[in-house]
Amino acid sequence: MARARLMARCALIAAVAGVVLLLTGLGAGGLLVLVIGLAGIVGAVVGIWWFLAHRGPLRLLGAVLAVGAPIAVLVLYFTFGLWLTVLLASGLWAVALFCARMALRRPEHGAGVGTPTVRVRGERRPRPRRPVLIMNPKSGGGKVGRFGLVERAEKLGARVILIDPSVETDVAALARDAVADGADLLGVAGGDGTQALVAAVAAEHDLPFLVVSAGTRNHFALDLGLDREDPSTCLDALVHGEELRVDLGSVSGRAFVNTVSFGVYADVVQRPEYRDAKAGTALDALPDLLQGGQGPGLDAVADDSRLIAQQAILVSNNPYAAPDPFGAAAATRPRLDGGELGVIGVRVTTAAEAAGLAVWGTQATGLNVLTARRVEVTGAATRSASGNGAGPGSGGGTIAVAVDGEALILPTPVVCTLRPRALRVLVPRDRPGSVPPPPRLDWRRINELAFHSSPGTTRRNST
Structure with a gap:
């Protein structure tokens, strides 16, 4: 508890120092650092979107923007003499994140600075x-x-x-x-x-x-x-x-055992040429799928929650720790016996929405993250002609599905459950173990750890 309190206080001190530095800039325009950095992120994401969702000149322009935006940010930092402020602010924020995660690390994951592992005993x-x-x-x-x-x-x-x-x-x-x-x-x-x-x-x-x-x-x-x-x-x-x-x-x-994918990814892996040329096939197919030409939206009902006109839906055997569509390859599941499906729905149709997803992450309007015990997915072909959802149980069509990476065509509705x-x-018995996901950054919890002296109060507030 003493270690967690110390780390929490260090995290708050470093975070506050970083904010003060950017607000004052120490004579080097701290707010300008934020504006330029945010513009660079948005520009890079818009470029990536144009590269993936379009062909011809716009794809080429997207590639130039995706590569050029970060370079332009660095050039502007040096041109305006902001590089020292950037280095100091980045260092303070790195210290704040490190200390915050150390403070929130669960005791069974260890208190050291190395990469912890967890072995569930059977x-x-x-x-x-x-x-x-x-x-x-x-x-x-x-x-x-x-x-x-x-x-x-x-x-x-x-x-x-x-x-x-x-x-x-x-x-x-x-x-x-x-x-x-x-x-x-x-x-x-x-x-x-x-x-x-x-x-x-x-x-x-x-x-x-x-x-x-x-x-x-x-x-x-x-x-x-x-x-x-x-x-x-x-x-x-x-x-x-x-x-x-x-x-x-x-x-x-x-x-x-892992995931069921619907939408963009499932449509790409259906193509015969995908196995021999994954990158080329994906780049050729994505403009039609992302722009809606060959990728009709998906409707889903996850328990009592409805997802309408999604471009992609991922259903997993237990939820992933970090529901990030950009980092799915590195994502892990903290447990495999939780009894719930993880559900991620993505709907991004414009460059602005793609930028919002990159900036806001799980809080973006284009990303839906939830858990459920039963998920029913239907395609656009199963909707009524008026465009309104026909609701669960409507059938009559088929849909592309990728089950643990294997391409299938299944009749709708497609129902996912868990045993x-x-x-x-x-x-x-002697195995490496799994790396636990980093704790979710909860600054209110960090504040409680830093200033609440009663361990009982801290434990009660953490539930």
């Missing part, structure tokens, strides 16, 4: 007798062969089924056959889409499930606290394992 289980692992040799650029996963798994007593990438394989059928042959554990070395298919079979038969981080991004493994650099360490769970109970998502009857703690995941 129930210890006896070693499985007949484990079966399904492996995709092409997944993750060939990680199965590069890390010797087949040999190591077989040495630990597992039966390995190698998928032939050249032919279409029903992975779920392979898993069911393995259960029929007496498997007492199912595991996958492959991408998250394959993980979800086998996880559904494991949950159906109440068998433990083993995740081997041999995919490309391994988001599920990341949130389980597994080692994504060396997937062979995941196999240690076969000998020294403990069991975690996690939620399993369902989208129109198909399981998912709480339905999946038994076997993980190594």
Whole structure:
């Protein structure tokens, strides 16, 4: 408590000093620093929007603006002699943020300055007798062969089924056959889409499930606290394992472990050329999708909340800690057993709205962030001709969906739900753990920590 109070006071002192510096400028125009900096951010975001949402000369102009705006800001700072004020203000703000996050860090995450990790402890289980692992040799650029996963798994007593990438394989059928042959554990070395298919079979038969981080991004493994650099360490769970109970998502009857995407991203991954040329395909498709030509808005009902005419909707198996559409690749889920879906809806149709999203973040009008137990999504094709939402339950069309990165076309309405703690995941007892998300910056809470001397009062106000 004493450390938190000290850090909170340091954060407030640094923040106030930064504000005073910018208001007075110490003779170097502090307010001008803010105006130029904000103009640079807006200019860069507008340039990015033009680059993504248009073709031809406007796309070229957008690229120039996106690169040129930050450079212009630096030139103006030096031209007007503001660089010292910028450095001092940036340093003070960095100190304020660091101290604020240290003050708000939960005790179980440690009090040091290093990167903390959290390992959720599970129930210890006896070693499985007949484990079966399904492996995709092409997944993750060939990680199965590069890390010797087949040999190591077989040495630990597992039966390995190698998928032939050249032919279409029903992975779920392979898993069911393995259960029929007496498997007492199912595991996958492959991408998250394959993980979800086998996880559904494991949950159906109440068998433990083993995740081997041999995919490309391994988001599920990341949130389980597994080692994504060396997937062979995941196999240690076969000998020294403990069991975690996690939620399993369902989208129109198909399981998912991470996310279900609707709208812009889902439409892009449907294209056949996407797998071989991701960046080029996205740049070619985005102008039509963002401007509404081929990307009709989405309607959704999340429990009792309605989202109308969204360009993109992301439904996740438990909410992400930082619902930032610009930083989704680095986002993590603090827990996988919370029993709620995370829902993010985005509607940005103009450069001004894109700039507002960049400046205001989760408070922007173009971003909706909420949680729900049931989400129903319909496309524009299911709306009435008058343009009013037809409401939940209306059908008759299809919609592009990306389930854990896999492209699907599903009939509307598409319903997403969650099966709480339905999946038994076997993980190594000795694993890196997951990095907890940084605490949300709550300056009112910082003020309470700095000046309230009663620990009881502080704890009560934090709930």
